[in-house]
Amino acid sequence: MTAHTLLQVLGGSVSYGEATILRDVDLDVRPGELLVLVGPNGAGKSTLLGVLAGDVALTRGKALLDGEPIGSRRAGELSRRRSVLLQEHRLSFPFTVAEVVAMGRAPWHGRDESDSDEAVVADAMRRTDVERLATRKFPTLSGGEKGRTSFARVMAQEAPIVLLDEPTAALDIAHQEALLTEARRLAREGHSVVAVLHDLSLAAAYADRVCILAGGRVRADGAPGDVLRPDLLSDVYGHPVDVFTHPRTGDLIVTPLRTSVEEVVR
Numbered sequence: 001m002t003a004h005t006l007l008q009v010l011g012g013s014v015s016y017g018e019a020t021i022l023r024d025v026d027l028d029v030r031p032g033e034l035l036v037l038v039g040p041n042g043a044g045k046s047t048l049l050g051v052l053a054g055d056v057a058l059t060r061g062k063a064l065l066d067g068e069p070i071g072s073r074r075a076g077e078l079s080r081r082r083s084v085l086l087q088e089h090r091l092s093f094p095f096t097v098a099e100v101v102a103m104g105r106a107p108w109h110g111r112d113e114s115d116s117d118e119a120v121v122a123d124a125m126r127r128t129d130v131e132r133l134a135t136r137k138f139p140t141l142s143g144g145e146k147g148r149t150s151f152a153r154v155m156a157q158e159a160p161i162v163l164l165d166e167p168t169a170a171l172d173i174a175h176q177e178a179l180l181t182e183a184r185r186l187a188r189e190g191h192s193v194v195a196v197l198h199d200l201s202l203a204a205a206y207a208d209r210v211c212i213l214a215g216g217r218v219r220a221d222g223a224p225g226d227v228l229r230p231d232l233l234s235d236v237y238g239h240p241v242d243v244f245t246h247p248r249t250g251d252l253i254v255t256p257l258r259t260s261v262e263e264v265v266r
Contacts, residue, residue, distance in 0.1 A: 005030055006161055006192050007052050007070075007082075011061035014047050014216075021047045023216040024061070029161070029194055034187040036203040037196045039213035040237050045196045046087065046165055048213065052194060053084045053163050079107040082161035083154040087169065094137040097149050101125055104156030113158070124155040127182055129175065143170035151179055155186075162186055164195040168202065180206040200241075200254035204228050212236060228254060 007029035014022040037045045050056030054070035105117045128148045168176040187193045204224040212220040214236045220227035233241040240257040
C-alpha cells in the first residue's frame with residue numbers, strides 16, 4: 001500500500017455458495033480523488049463497495065484500511081473513518097429530516113468533535129438542499145428527498161472516506177449535478193470518495209478515475225478519457241455504445257446506439 005492509499009483490496013473475491021460475485025479484484029482508493037465504479041447489472045459494484053466499507057467479508061484476498069484488515073476495526077472506530085450511503089433509504093421510525101442528518105454525528109458523541117455538531121448538521125443540510133424539509137418526517141419524503149437527506153447524513157459524519165452506492169438514482173437533473181459537485185468538492189478537500197454510478201456521462205464528467213467492472217472482475221481502471229472507450233463499453237454492456245466530446249463543454253458524452261422502430265419492424 002502506498003503512502004497515499006487509505007483503502008486497498010488485494011486479490012479480493014466474494015462467493016455465496018456456488019455464485020462468485022467478485023473475482024480477484026485489485027483496487028486502491030486514494031485521498032483527494034473521486035473514484036467511480038461503473039458496470040452492468042450484476043457486475044459486483046455494490047458488493048465491492050460493501051467490501052470497502054467493511055460490511056462484506058472477502059472469501060479470498062485482503063481488504064485493508066490504513067494497512068490493516070478492515071475486519072479488525074471496531075465499529076465505532078470504523079464509523080469515524082468511513083461513511084456509507086446505501087441504495088435504499090429506510091427508517092422504521094418517523095424521524096424528522098433534521099434528526100436523520102444529525103445521526104451522522106453519532107460517531108463523534110462524547111468527543112471534542114461533537115462541539116461542532118450543530119454547525120456541521122446545518123452546513124450539510126444547506127449543501128444538500130434539505131433545509132426546508134427539516135421538520136418533515138422521513139417516511140413522508142419522495143425518493144429523491146430521502147436520497148438527499150441520507151447524503152446530508154453522510155456529509156455530517158465528516159469521515160475521511162465517503163462511499164456512495166448509486167447516490168443519484170432517484171434525483172432530478174439539478175440535484176444529480178449538485179450532489180456530484182459536493183462529492184467532488186469533498187475529494188478536492190482531501191477525502192477519498194467512491195461512488196457507484198450507472199450514468200456513464202455523469203461518471204465521465206465528475207470522476208477523477210473510473211473503474212469498470214464486469215462479471216465480478218475489473219476490466220479497466222484509469223482516467224475517464226482512457227477507459228470510457230466505445231469498444232470496451234460495447235463489450236462490457238453487450239450493446240453498441242458511442243463516446244464523443246461535447247462541442248461546447250468538452251465533456252465526454254456516452255450514449256447507446258439505438259435501433260429505430262422502423263428497423264426493428266423490418
